[in-house]
Amino acid sequence: MRASVVSLLFAFATSVAAEDVVRVGHPSCQENLAEALKPYGLGAHEVPDVFNMFMNACIDEKGMIYIGPPTAKKGDYMDLRAEMDILCAISACPDDTSVCNNHKPKPVGVKIFSAQ
Secondary structure (H helix, E strand, O other): OEOOOEEOOOOOOOHHHHHHHOOOOOOOHHHHHHHHHHHHOOOHHHOOOOOEEOOOEEEOOOOOEEEOOOOOOOOOEOOOOOOOOOOOOOOOOOOOOOHHHOOOOOOOOOOOOOOO
8 A cells, every 4th residue: 555644534525515615516426436336336425424534634732633735646546445346436536725735636447356
């Protein structure tokens, strides 16, 4: 694994949060995941919480959590192994107003290897 940061401290952004912080109609991670899972019969309310790969979640000296600028570099990666069949949806943060991606949404690459 060559990942800089992994976070379980923050949930994904929802359309409600996006309307508060961003602009109406701006896609959110929750909407991206719901759209990816729709063909499998799952609704938006059934999208589980997320595992934030490469999100720089920080805790300050007062114990407050915040999102810092990304520390991941192009080419950083994480290997994950499924021990059973899974359904997985992936979203790179689409928020162009967030420090989590330096205000520049970027694509994410995924490679799926067959079981050995």
